Amino acid sequence: MKSKADYVIIGGGISGCSIAYNLALQGAENIIVIEKSYITSGATGRCGAGVRQQWGTKMNCLLAKKSVEFFEKAQEILDYDGDIEFKQEGYLIIASDDQEAQQFKKNVALQNSLGIPSKVLTKEEALEIVPYLNPEQVHSATFCHTDGHLNPFTMTDAYYKAAKRLGVEFYLYTEVLDILTDGHKVTGVLTDKGEVKTANVINAAGGWAKEIGELAGVEIPVYSRNHEILVTEPVEKMQGPMVISFSHNIYCQQTPHGAFIMGRGDKDEPKSHTMRSTWQFLDKMSKTVCTLLPKIGELRVIRQWGGLYNMSPDHQPIIGGTKDLRGFYMACGFSGHGFMLAPMTGLLLSELILGKTPSMPMENLSLERFEGKDMEEVETSVV
Amino acid sequence: MDPKNIIICRCSDVTLEDLLTLFKEGYTTFEELKRIKRVGMGPCQANTCGKMVQWEIAKYFNRPLEVVQFHNMRPFTMGVKLKSIKEQADEE
Numbered sequence: 001m002k003s004k005a006d007y008v009i010i011g012g013g014i015s016g017c018s019i020a021y022n023l024a025l026q027g028a029e030n031i032i033v034i035e036k037s038y039i040t041s042g043a044t045g046r047c048g049a050g051v052r053q054q055w056g057t058k059m060n061c062l063l064a065k066k067s068v069e070f071f072e073k074a075q076e077i078l079d080y081d082g083d084i085e086f087k088q089e090g091y092l093i094i095a096s097d098d099q100e101a102q103q104f105k106k107n108v109a110l111q112n113s114l115g116i117p118s119k120v121l122t123k124e125e126a127l128e129i130v131p132y133l134n135p136e137q138v139h140s141a142t143f144c145h146t147d148g149h150l151n152p153f154t155m156t157d158a159y160y161k162a163a164k165r166l167g168v169e170f171y172l173y174t175e176v177l178d179i180l181t182d183g184h185k186v187t188g189v190l191t192d193k194g195e196v197k198t199a200n201v202i203n204a205a206g207g208w209a210k211e212i213g214e215l216a217g218v219e220i221p222v223y224s225r226n227h228e229i230l231v232t233e234p235v236e237k238m239q240g241p242m243v244i245s246f247s248h249n250i251y252c253q254q255t256p257h258g259a260f261i262m263g264r265g266d267k268d269e270p271k272s273h274t275m276r277s278t279w280q281f282l283d284k285m286s287k288t289v290c291t292l293l294p295k296i297g298e299l300r301v302i303r304q305w306g307g308l309y310n311m312s313p314d315h316q317p318i319i320g321g322t323k324d325l326r327g328f329y330m331a332c333g334f335s336g337h338g339f340m341l342a343p344m345t346g347l348l349l350s351e352l353i354l355g356k357t358p359s360m361p362m363e364n365l366s367l368e369r370f371e372g373k374d375m376e377e378v379e380t381s382v383v
Numbered sequence: 384m385d386p387k388n389i390i391i392c393r394c395s396d397v398t399l400e401d402l403l404t405l406f407k408e409g410y411t412t413f414e415e416l417k418r419i420k421r422v423g424m425g426p427c428q429a430n431t432c433g434k435m436v437q438w439e440i441a442k443y444f445n446r447p448l449e450v451v452q453f454h455n456m457r458p459f460t461m462g463v464k465l466k467s468i469k470e471q472a473d474e475e
Binding site for chain 2: 040041045082154277283289296298300301302303
């Protein structure tokens, strides 16, 4: 292992790979990424693979919109030899009652004001897009045709390979044991394969971001909890968009490969690092999907698993440094949507680290935004 | 036989040539191969190809078969209709 590096990124998920790529692209050198397992072994490889711009806060909308603009050209920009399997057939968000419909109208107005082409649909219009939706469960809906799906493994692989071509070194199956500091600045990282001297550490550890913060003596107000998901056998194409319902607690999409991926959250799930799958999830999921999308009930489940949401207090990411420890940066607390925001995560954090003017204001992404004041906006559009 | 004509994973249509290409690119474990090429992720859940993948890793990297980690097996063992799970759950 190298004994010195200019930048050490902790975490080989999509955020870490995107940060590495963006730093190298802007001319930074001597960058290493430390991953305790393999690339995408954590939250990235366990996620629902959706990409949406229909959010309820300005910050999430902007990050998502600019990220989608990148995804549209990612295959070419990253010169990837595989297939990122980007599909833009929209997200159909179902409103179950009038109250939800009113909130969605406000969300669409916000999204439209930021240039996101979402719109409110009647029940009939929603049923035209997904004809086997149970009409009794649909009040109305919103739809954004440029939302969609991406393969988390190949998308991350595209960043990984591009970063390697730019000289970034990846140390897989290597675990961070400690972050070394001298007063108020970072001096190195201790791993199970040796020590690396560095003045800059970037915490992109996903589900373990809080613990990496603790190693550096930085308190990050995030926590992790398990989120379960399943996949069916692949079948002929039958559904274009991702279907989401917050009140039914489900997201469900057919991937270009043909399999359906669906997941739900559980508000009673305790804070933990357990990534498990349960029969309780299966029972609830099968009931929900058979109620909302009865035809999908005919499909066979072939696999289920769990992964970690890293939750922040306002369900928006924390991207930036900290005044308490020079050279310590973080990209965490994505609250279940770090995959789809990764292009902006990498761009903004690399600009900040290199002392450039960030492509958009980052105050509302800072760690300090939680200090001693009420949160300005809380994202509620989370499954 | 030409590696490109040898099917390793029937569910996801992965050939021996695909695996050899990934080995050359630096992907060394079953978990990595799964994620890039979907080998072992189809309806049979690696029940057909699992041992072959493990064997090919052992051969290519010249490791004893018993030290090559098998893939992380997840439920289910075989496909079950969502409708059947719901019906069972409704009864309980």
